[in-house]
Amino acid sequence: MRKALEFQGVHKSFGQNSALVDAFFSAHWGEVHALLGENGAGKSTLMNIASGLYAPDKGLVKISDKPVIIDGPQAANDFGVGMIHQHFKLVENMTVLENIVLAHGQGGWRKSLQRVRKQISDISNEIGFDIDPDAQVNTLSVSEQQRTEIIKVLIGGAKILILDEPTAVLTDEESTGLLDQLQIFAEQGKCIILITHKLREVFSHANRVTVMRGGKTIDSGQSPKNLTPEKLSKLMVGEPTEISRISYSPPKETVLELNGIFSKRDNGHTALDNFNLKLNAGQVYGLAGVGGNGQTELAEILMGVRSMNSGEFILSGTPLTNPSPSRVRALGLTCVPAERYIYGLAGDLSVMDNCVITHLKSGQFGTFFWTNRRAINKETKQAIIDSEIHGAEPSTRARLLSGGNAQKLVLARELAGSATVLLAHSPTRGLDVRACTAVHEALRKSASNGTAVLLLSEDLDEIFAISDQIGVINNGRLVGEFNSPADRSKIGHLMVSHH
Amino acid sequence: MISISLNFIRRRRLTIEVRQRISLGLHVSILLGALFFGIGVCIAILLGRGVELSSIYEEFIVFTFFDSAGISSVIVESIPLVLVGLAAAVAFRVNFWNIGIEGQMFMGAIGASVVALFDIGPEILRLPIMFIFAAIFGIFWASGPAILKVRLNVNEVISTLLLNYIAYYFVLNQLFGPWKDPRDKFPHGEQYDIAERLPAIGWEQVHYGVAVAAFSFIVVWWIIERSRFGISSRFVGVNPKMALAVGLPVSTIVAGSAMASGSIAGAAGFVIAAATEYRLTFTMAAGYGFSGIVIAFLAGNRPITTVIVAFLMGSLFVAGESMKVFYSLPDALVGLIQAIIVLSVTASEFFVRYRLRLASFGDT
Numbered sequence: 001m002r003k004a005l006e007f008q009g010v011h012k013s014f015g016q017n018s019a020l021v022d023a024f025f026s027a028h029w030g031e032v033h034a035l036l037g038e039n040g041a042g043k044s045t046l047m048n049i050a051s052g053l054y055a056p057d058k059g060l061v062k063i064s065d066k067p068v069i070i071d072g073p074q075a076a077n078d079f080g081v082g083m084i085h086q087h088f089k090l091v092e093n094m095t096v097l098e099n100i101v102l103a104h105g106q107g108g109w110r111k112s113l114q115r116v117r118k119q120i121s122d123i124s125n126e127i128g129f130d131i132d133p134d135a136q137v138n139t140l141s142v143s144e145q146q147r148t149e150i151i152k153v154l155i156g157g158a159k160i161l162i163l164d165e166p167t168a169v170l171t172d173e174e175s176t177g178l179l180d181q182l183q184i185f186a187e188q189g190k191c192i193i194l195i196t197h198k199l200r201e202v203f204s205h206a207n208r209v210t211v212m213r214g215g216k217t218i219d220s221g222q223s224p225k226n227l228t229p230e231k232l233s234k235l236m237v238g239e240p241t242e243i244s245r246i247s248y249s250p251p252k253e254t255v256l257e258l259n260g261i262f263s264k265r266d267n268g269h270t271a272l273d274n275f276n277l278k279l280n281a282g283q284v285y286g287l288a289g290v291g292g293n294g295q296t297e298l299a300e301i302l303m304g305v306r307s308m309n310s311g312e313f314i315l316s317g318t319p320l321t322n323p324s325p326s327r328v329r330a331l332g333l334t335c336v337p338a339e340r341y342i343y344g345l346a347g348d349l350s351v352m353d354n355c356v357i358t359h360l361k362s363g364q365f366g367t368f369f370w371t372n373r374r375a376i377n378k379e380t381k382q383a384i385i386d387s388e389i390h391g392a393e394p395s396t397r398a399r400l401l402s403g404g405n406a407q408k409l410v411l412a413r414e415l416a417g418s419a420t421v422l423l424a425h426s427p428t429r430g431l432d433v434r435a436c437t438a439v440h441e442a443l444r445k446s447a448s449n450g451t452a453v454l455l456l457s458e459d460l461d462e463i464f465a466i467s468d469q470i471g472v473i474n475n476g477r478l479v480g481e482f483n484s485p486a487d488r489s490k491i492g493h494l495m496v497s498h499h
Numbered sequence: 500m501i502s503i504s505l506n507f508i509r510r511r512r513l514t515i516e517v518r519q520r521i522s523l524g525l526h527v528s529i530l531l532g533a534l535f536f537g538i539g540v541c542i543a544i545l546l547g548r549g550v551e552l553s554s555i556y557e558e559f560i561v562f563t564f565f566d567s568a569g570i571s572s573v574i575v576e577s578i579p580l581v582l583v584g585l586a587a588a589v590a591f592r593v594n595f596w597n598i599g600i601e602g603q604m605f606m607g608a609i610g611a612s613v614v615a616l617f618d619i620g621p622e623i624l625r626l627p628i629m630f631i632f633a634a635i636f637g638i639f640w641a642s643g644p645a646i647l648k649v650r651l652n653v654n655e656v657i658s659t660l661l662l663n664y665i666a667y668y669f670v671l672n673q674l675f676g677p678w679k680d681p682r683d684k685f686p687h688g689e690q691y692d693i694a695e696r697l698p699a700i701g702w703e704q705v706h707y708g709v710a711v712a713a714f715s716f717i718v719v720w721w722i723i724e725r726s727r728f729g730i731s732s733r734f735v736g737v738n739p740k741m742a743l744a745v746g747l748p749v750s751t752i753v754a755g756s757a758m759a760s761g762s763i764a765g766a767a768g769f770v771i772a773a774a775t776e777y778r779l780t781f782t783m784a785a786g787y788g789f790s791g792i793v794i795a796f797l798a799g800n801r802p803i804t805t806v807i808v809a810f811l812m813g814s815l816f817v818a819g820e821s822m823k824v825f826y827s828l829p830d831a832l833v834g835l836i837q838a839i840i841v842l843s844v845t846a847s848e849f850f851v852r853y854r855l856r857l858a859s860f861g862d863t
Contacts, residue, residue, distance in 0.1 A: 371729075
């Protein structure tokens, strides 16, 4: 087999941070090559070099054994490299057809439309994707958008397909379908590079695997057949991870109650459909579910930034109808949001400001007319030490913190004082193992202090690691509830089966 | 399989990268570098017009900064600039794009003129009353767009901009009509009495407007940098979604900041009417609104830097004026010089955000 894409001695740094250090990689024609690693291991950076988005500081890129310079996405396309990014590169308010013409149109717009329309239907038939070329992108589901991206790179003539965590947004069934399709592409002679951090996918669908850690290539080009999951995960994280199990403890008083909540998405589809939930003080309630089944809307309703269409929302014994965020907070609900830099932190402001913003009203940091900078500074320094927020000074801009440390900062703020309910939405998304553990410990600790923790997560490992009680949300409904320790396969089935 | 083939290549080129962080020293050097670049271009233009290097140096440096008359006129020129700069900064930092500073200045001047015209209050308190009326009229003029913005999400750029014209034509209406100067029948207001004029402090032509500017600066600095309102408003400006989610009173902060902006603009109108023009005129606000925007932008919406930038802008105006008088340079050239310097400093923002770096390809 000939080599399709090869990297030798690639370096890339952003400011002071080295993303890639002497990384090497090689993938052959006709194979599915998994690129495995934790978040921040350098997988996406390496592949962004192949797709022309980044220029390497140093190093050699070869395609079909010939050294090349990929100095832009257009050049990547000319070399037959097509990448499907984690965040799709589609114009939301344009149709599928227009998006593809935008990327690969030639000559006049009208002529291109005709030609590409035919290409779309040819390729759709060939690979069995059913996609309406005239559908507007923002009306498509996530997996349809992904198919649009795949068709786009195929029309662009891609022979090396790079997919960045393609299954992160898909259900199990959709994932299997996609991975099977990728294997077919490989059998046709294409080179498929699958960036992932899921071991299961490596064993089920990859011909060979390269493992990266901390910007370096740890292991290159082995067949998964020669590896065990334990060996591979050790290569990936460098240290064994252990998962503790929580035993069920009897409930205390109910602090949050949701009865028959209905809510519609912005596009009119039902997000929450007669959703019920009861949360008790001192417990961690893990609400498991594949992303996009109503978790975001639920979190937003609890935070007070989205109004529900009907239903009962009782917090600390107080019935609420579409309360404001300040009302919800006054009743003791705090929140670790999914999108850290949207609802959790102001990236351009200092750690100090971010650390105390929700506590200014309490009066411990001076009066309305004169805030006590010294008290704020002292409190922040204490929080940095207590929560082990590395690389932070009170005056550091919050954006400069790494993901894990930024999340620790949010947690430190939201857990300061006495929260009745803590809403944690995907609190460890994008964090490394060590930061995950720290976040989990913080959540457990706050539960043992009497806070009711509601954990919304797509990650079953996380749910199982820290929950007293586990619920499953599917299609906007609570479809099952279990006390820990629960049957994992049963929960997994409820998450993905059709309701 | 791949149609394009390249032999072994070694190539270097410049790439642009986003800076993760920037040290204060580098930031200042970039700004100074841009300033010197702009000044260099201006010097080249002036030399081309036949002005000698020594006289450029004397006008811009010696007679502007090291001469009692020069520095005092810079201060006088800077007073309204500080006020409009603060007015813009206060609104901009919560993303309220107040384009209506000129209209609010007119309203402030009208408020002051009402007091002067109808002799409201005892003479000893006349000036403070004029100041308060000017601020209230400015608030009044900003409150419409502010409320429309937070209640109905009406774009404040349009509403404040259009209210400028309404204020302007209202002033014209008054000056050509009921408030026409009874003495010379010219379309400007009746001259203020002595008690209604801001007195000189006793150094060159510097007047007590300097106290108004200093007072405004201190209040703004205190609110923005030290009060709870200021910290909260930072969040509203940087991340409004988060500000709302953590329970900050976003609407109140936006509307409050917009009205504070209006009050400072009103105060600027008062200072010009009571210290420079001694009456209401229809040319008094010309251009100040846009100067305010530029000053606030260059100053990053911070009170201290706003004062510094306003001062530098004032000196640019003063130096420009004397170039006009002594070297009979056309008005347009003076404007050009000011624009080149402002543009250079503005463009230097690029180097603050990005770094240029030499990267090599095909290099093992």
